[in-house]
Amino acid sequence: MRARDITLIAILSASLTAGKLVLSVVPNIEVVTFLLITFTVLFGFKRAFMTSIVFVTTEILIYGFGTWILGYYIIWPMLVLLTAILKKTVKSEYSYAALAAIYGFTFGLFFALFESVFYGLSYAIPYWISGIPFDIIHGTSNFVIVLVLFKPLTKTIQDAMVKLHLGK
Amino acid sequence: MNKKVIVIGLVVLLAVAAMFGYTKFFGPDTQKGAKEVTVEIVIEGQSIDKSYTFNTDTELLMDLLTEVKDEIKFESLDSSFGPMVVGLEGYTANPASEYFHIIINGADAMVGVKDIPVADGDVYHFEIRNF
Numbered sequence: 001m002r003a004r005d006i007t008l009i010a011i012l013s014a015s016l017t018a019g020k021l022v023l024s025v026v027p028n029i030e031v032v033t034f035l036l037i038t039f040t041v042l043f044g045f046k047r048a049f050m051t052s053i054v055f056v057t058t059e060i061l062i063y064g065f066g067t068w069i070l071g072y073y074i075i076w077p078m079l080v081l082l083t084a085i086l087k088k089t090v091k092s093e094y095s096y097a098a099l100a101a102i103y104g105f106t107f108g109l110f111f112a113l114f115e116s117v118f119y120g121l122s123y124a125i126p127y128w129i130s131g132i133p134f135d136i137i138h139g140t141s142n143f144v145i146v147l148v149l150f151k152p153l154t155k156t157i158q159d160a161m162v163k164l165h166l167g168k
Numbered sequence: 169m170n171k172k173v174i175v176i177g178l179v180v181l182l183a184v185a186a187m188f189g190y191t192k193f194f195g196p197d198t199q200k201g202a203k204e205v206t207v208e209i210v211i212e213g214q215s216i217d218k219s220y221t222f223n224t225d226t227e228l229l230m231d232l233l234t235e236v237k238d239e240i241k242f243e244s245l246d247s248s249f250g251p252m253v254v255g256l257e258g259y260t261a262n263p264a265s266e267y268f269h270i271i272i273n274g275a276d277a278m279v280g281v282k283d284i285p286v287a288d289g290d291v292y293h294f295e296i297r298n299f
Contacts, residue, residue: 094175101179126278132190140183144176 013054028138045084052076097146104139203288210295229284
């Protein structure tokens with residue numbers, strides 16, 4: 001890994017953390033999914049994967065350690081992996097928006113199943129059911145954010161890379 | 169752009185329908201009107217074993233407890249999971265080792281007091297348990 005990659009990963013993960021903090025006042029509306037998808041498409045699996053790991057580790061420094069952090073170490077790198085797989089077959093932003101929507105809708109279910117390992121199913125089922133409205137907001141907002149912002153952000157970053165003579 | 173606007177509109181509409189469906193199927197099934205319910209409070213270490221009968225129009229257990237707050241000396245604490253019962257009959261649960269366990273008509277409550285509907289004839293049993 002080159003110094004340029006390390007710097008890029010630091011900037012990308014910082015933008016994820018900043019994006020998350022800015023929207024933390026609005027329940028379940030976030031740009032982390034959107035940014036990770038965009039970063040995977042633009043910078044490739046390896047760099048986006050490392051970005052997701054740095055981002056989750058930064059979360060520990062901000063919020064402290066909890067079992068949810070372990071879930072984050074799975075869910076965000078998995079999004080990068082799924083985007084990288086999807087990228088090989090599709091080019092349309094609709095597919096990425098659909099992936100982001102599915103991610104949002106199943107976020108609560110994933111964490112309920114994951115946390116059931118620690119706390120049992122009697123905790124997981126009410127946890128998931130009571131969080132369904134938040135999952136609906138999460139999935140819907142993810143879909144809208146990716147559909148509206150994916151193309152403009154991709155183009156802006158690509159233009160900036162050309163202007164700054166930054167190759168891939 | 170028009171296509172995107174239509175697609176977004178459809179997705180938002182589906183989300184609203186899903187929210188409506190959720191409220192209908194999973195929301196608390198509340199009952200309006202006069203209801204007679206029993207509240208039992210057992211705190212073994214303090215030899216407290218009380219039973220109250222209340223007539224109420226409240227729809228959720230949290231509202232009932234708030235309504236009869238002075239009588240049962242109810243105290244609650246807001247947590248990320250919603251309000252939590254921390255004190256009854258003047259006894260406050262030790263946050264390090266105790267909690268008020270809720271049993272509704274003989275079955276363990278699966279949700280907190282803010283999500284428990286008040287139904288006619290229900291028996292709400294609170295007892296101190298250790299964890």
